[in-house]
Structure formats: structure tokens, C-alpha cells
Amino acid sequence: xxxxxxxxxxxxxxxxxxxxxxxxxxxxxxxxxxxxxxxxxxxxxxxxxxxxxxxxxxxxxxxxxxxxxxxxxxxxxxxxxxxxxxxxxxxxxxxxxxxxxxxxxxxxxxxxxxxxxxxxxxxxxxxxxxxxxxxxxxxxxxxxxxxxxxxxxxxxxxxxxxxxxxxxxxxxxxxxxxxxxxxxxxxxxxxxxxxxxxxxxxxxxxxxxxxxxxxxxxxxxxxxxxxxxxxxxxxxxxxxxxxxx
Amino acid sequence: xxxxxxxxxxxxxxxxxxxxxxxxxxxxxxxxxxxxxxxxxxxxxxxxxxxxxxxxxxxxxxxxxxxxxxxxxxxxxxxxxxxxxxxxxxxxxxxxxxxxxxxxxxxxxxxxxxxxxxxxxxxxxxxxxxxxxxxxxxxxxxxxxxxxxxxxxxxxxxxxxxxxxxxxxxxxxxxxxxxxxxxxxxxxxxxxxxxxxxxxxxxxxxxxxxxxxxxxxxxxxxxxxxxxxxxx
Numbered sequence: 001x002x003x004x005x006x007x008x009x010x011x012x013x014x015x016x017x018x019x020x021x022x023x024x025x026x027x028x029x030x031x032x033x034x035x036x037x038x039x040x041x042x043x044x045x046x047x048x049x050x051x052x053x054x055x056x057x058x059x060x061x062x063x064x065x066x067x068x069x070x071x072x073x074x075x076x077x078x079x080x081x082x083x084x085x086x087x088x089x090x091x092x093x094x095x096x097x098x099x100x101x102x103x104x105x106x107x108x109x110x111x112x113x114x115x116x117x118x119x120x121x122x123x124x125x126x127x128x129x130x131x132x133x134x135x136x137x138x139x140x141x142x143x144x145x146x147x148x149x150x151x152x153x154x155x156x157x158x159x160x161x162x163x164x165x166x167x168x169x170x171x172x173x174x175x176x177x178x179x180x181x182x183x184x185x186x187x188x189x190x191x192x193x194x195x196x197x198x199x200x201x202x203x204x205x206x207x208x209x210x211x212x213x214x215x216x217x218x219x220x221x222x223x224x225x226x227x228x229x230x231x232x233x234x235x236x237x238x239x240x241x242x243x244x245x
Numbered sequence: 246x247x248x249x250x251x252x253x254x255x256x257x258x259x260x261x262x263x264x265x266x267x268x269x270x271x272x273x274x275x276x277x278x279x280x281x282x283x284x285x286x287x288x289x290x291x292x293x294x295x296x297x298x299x300x301x302x303x304x305x306x307x308x309x310x311x312x313x314x315x316x317x318x319x320x321x322x323x324x325x326x327x328x329x330x331x332x333x334x335x336x337x338x339x340x341x342x343x344x345x346x347x348x349x350x351x352x353x354x355x356x357x358x359x360x361x362x363x364x365x366x367x368x369x370x371x372x373x374x375x376x377x378x379x380x381x382x383x384x385x386x387x388x389x390x391x392x393x394x395x396x397x398x399x400x401x402x403x404x405x406x407x408x409x410x411x412x413x414x415x416x417x418x419x420x421x422x423x424x425x426x427x428x429x430x431x432x433x434x435x436x437x438x439x440x441x442x443x444x445x446x447x448x449x450x451x452x453x454x455x456x457x458x459x460x461x462x463x464x465x466x467x468x469x470x471x472x473x474x475x476x477x
Contacts, residue, residue: 038305038306038307039305056307056335057307057309057335058307058335059335059336059337068377110261112287116309116335117378118335118336118377118378119335119336120335147260147261147289148289148305149305149306150288150289150303150304150305150306150307150403151288151306152261152276152287152288153261153262153287153288154261154262154278154285154287155261155262155285156260156261156262190262191262192262192264192285229260232260232289233258233260236258236289236304236305237258
């Protein structure tokens with residue numbers, strides 16, 4: 001954001017990677033990729049790649065985080081050293097702490113934390129390749145991993161970003177559009193009720209543009225929800241024949 | 246007045262947030278909840294529809310102890326009140342001295358280690374899970390007891406109903422087919438004992454097979470042939 005580019009980001013209504021304004025990158029989700037985790041997921045969103053792992057409900061460590069009437073949700077978002085074009089310094093930093101916190105607050109309303117008192121649910125989100133939209137992809141991956149772990153939830157959480165590039169509102173910004181664009185607005189919703197659980201905005205947009213972004217994002221979130229659902233059904237799909245004998 | 250409608254069939258896979266039925270006449274049970282007039286699934290699982298009761302049977306998840314469960318636990322240590330037990334759940338479980346045996350355990354005359362030591366396995370009943378998630382176990386009365394010899398294997402707690410089968414049909418077949426002693430804990434631990442180690446291993450393979458192929462049809466026949474093949 002804020003940087004200047006000589007490149008035109010939108011040429012004849014088409015974006016750099018050939019997408020239309022309201023078109024998102026292709027998504028590929030595989031559930032249950034890690035054997036040691038209770039639930040896991042590998043998500044590929046364009047060139048962004050995330051591995052999510054969920055552990056729990058388990059004993060709270062350290063004990064002081066234990067809550068009497070609800071589970072303690074721990075979200076750990078981190079970027080691998082090799083995930084960016086330059087080396088990304090490993091370990092917690094200001095950015096990853098912030099993103100972990102916003103993801104936690106986006107997931108918490110959807111999980112029945114009160115059904116698992118005095119336990120801990122841990123969500124690890126590893127970015128193995130970053131190409132814009134890591135926080136939204138991480139939320140999508142975390143949801144699939146949580147469902148895969150058998151944790152009770154009110155609804156899924158799906159997320160996507162919209163933004164403004166060359167005075168035009170576009171869906172799902174890629175790396176260059178994110179770096180040289182004018183605004184970025186990630187949102188996360190619970191698709192059954194369209195409740196918004198996360199909104200952030202970086203840059204400037206008019207009220208009308210924000211409204212347009214919201215509409216675009218909510219429409220796209222419903223598409224993503226279908227893909228997330230398909231990933232889970234693919235893993236467990238043939239369990240329907242159970243106990244037929 | 247909304248229309249009364251059911252959106253899913255029996256034994257269909259659902260994920261959290263799926264609308265199972267609409268209308269106040271449908272009653273949510275198990276891993277399902279009501280939101281206004283809709284019945285919503287709250288967990289990944291298979292639907293079970295009996296009349297107007299809509300239920301979701303979970304396909305994944307860890308064991309959460311409840312009163313009356315029969316579990317297999319491992320003694321992890323001793324304290325003044327009794328022993329601490331690991332039952333593969335998020336909470337600590339305790340086995341008080343008074344619940345550890347039918348007979349009187351004279352802990353003044355004998356050390357605690359005479360009765361149980363770390364590493365012993367017990368087949369126990371969950372007496373109580375308190376508000377503070379304090380789990381109390383009991384090994385009094387049959388069939389609860391200390392497990393001597395044998396081996397203990399881990400399976401997913403959600404597959405336990407499949408290992409037991411309808412009215413215990415599968416477990417009966419396993420016991421009769423191999424002659425092994427088997428105890429199944431609802432926390433996902435299975436104890437197997439036989440003098441013949443080969444038969445013991447056959448049983449381990451059979452249970453692992455049930456766990457991995459629980460969703461496929463014709464499982465009973467597969468297990469039967471596996472048991473017969475091992476007898477030769």
C-alpha cells in the first residue's frame with residue numbers, strides 16, 4: 001500500500017493475472033493432511049499456501065490460561081522463513097501477533113467454546129508460501145481443520161478480501177495489487193447467517209466503495225464455503241455406508 | 246408459520262452450520278441445535294433421523310468423560326487420597342483408595358505401591374465428573390478391575406461403537422473367533438489378552454482394520470475371514 005508502480009494494474013478491465021474485477025483466485029483445499037494433529041488442512045489460494053493444524057480439546061498449558069466455563073482458544077499464525085521472496089525472519093513478530101489475535105477473534109464466535117470448559121483448543125497456521133491474502137486464507141484453512149478435528153461449531157467461518165486498485169473495487173487482491181493498490185479490506189463471515197466476524201481496512205475508500213466491497217466479499221464467501229464443505233465431505237464422504245450391515 | 250421441512254436424509258454426512266430441518270416439530274438431539282425455527286448441525290457427523298428427532302452422530306473428536314462411562318486408564322502416580330489416572334481426556338482423573346478395590350486396602354500396613362504402581366492399567370467406571378471437571382473413577386464391582394498382562398491399543402473414540410457393533414455383535418464375534426479376552430473403553434483404549442502372542446497380534450490387526458475401514462460395507466465378512474485365516 002502506498003508504494004508507486006509504473007505498471008498498469010488493470011488493463012482493459014482485466015487484471016495482471018487475467019482475472020475480472022469480481023473474480024477470485026482458484027482455491028484447493030485438502031482436509032486431514034497431518035496424522036498427528038486432531039484436525040488438519042492444506043489450503044492453496046492462488047499462490048498462497050497454508051497448512052492448518054488443530055489440537056484439542058486438551059489440558060490447558062500453562063495452567064493460568066484455564067477458564068472455568070469455556071475453552072481457551074490459542075491461535076498461532078506464523079510465516080515460514082522461506083514463504084516470502086526475501087527471507088522472512090522466523091519467530092513471533094508484531095505482524096504475526098496481530099494476525100493471530102484477529103483470527104482468534106474471528107473464529108471464537110463460531111466455536112462452542114462453552115462446551116469444552118477448562119480445556120484448550122490450539123490452532124496452528126503455517127504460511128508456507130505468501131502471496132497476499134494470508135490472513136483470509138488462514139481463517140478458511142483453520143475452519144476446515146477445526147471441523148476435521150470434530151470440534152462443535154455454530155457455523156463455518158469463511159473469509160476473503162476486497163480492495164481498491166486504480167479507483168476500481170476488486171475482489172481478492174494478489175501481491176502486486178496489494179502492494180501498489182489504494183485500499184485493502186479483508187472480511188470474514190459466518191455464511192449461514194452472514195454475520196460478520198472480522199473486518200479490517202487499510203487505505204482509503206468511500207462509503208459506496210466499502211458497500212460494494214462487502215457485497216462482493218459476501219458473495220465470494222458463499223462460494224468458498226461450498227469448497228470448504230466439499231473438502232470435508234471428500235475426506236469423510238464414504239462414511240455414509242457405516243453400520244448398514 | 247413456516248413450512249415443516251426436512252433437508253437431509255438418514256445417514257448423510259453433515260458439517261457444522263448445515264440446516265437439517267425447518268419447523269418447530271423437529272427436535273434437535275446429539276450434536277444438533279435449534280436456531281429459531283431451524284435445526285442446525287453443530288458437528289461433523291452422520292445424521293440419524295428417528296421420527297421427528299434429528300440427531301448428528303459425530304465422526305471425529307476427542308473423548309470427553311461423562312458419568313457412567315466404562316474407560317481404560319493408565320495409573321500415572323499416587324497421592325495420599327489414592328492414584329492419578331490418565332484416561333486420554335483433557336482432565337485429570339483420580340482413583341480414590343476407597344474405590345480402588347472391593348476389599349479394604351490397608352495403606353498403613355502396606356505401601357501404596359503394593360496395590361497399584363505407575364504404568365498399571367485399570368478398567369474403570371467414571372463415578373462422577375464434577376463442575377470443576379474433577380473426574381472420579383471406580384474399579385469396585387465387576388466387570389471393573391485391574392488389568393493384568395495383555396496389551397492396550399489406542400483407537401479413535403468415535404470408532405468404539407463400530408468395534409462393539411449392534412448389540413455387541415462385532416465384539417462377540419472377535420471374542421469367539423480368536424478366544425482372546427477383550428475389554429473396550431469408551432475413551433478409545435482396547436485391552437487384549439491371550440496366552441498366544443500370535444492370536445493377540447491377530448486381534449490387534451482386526452481392531453485396526455475395523456478402525457480404518459469402519460465406513461466400508463462388508464466389514465463383518467472381512468473380519469470373519471481375517472479371524473479364520475489366523476486360525477490355520
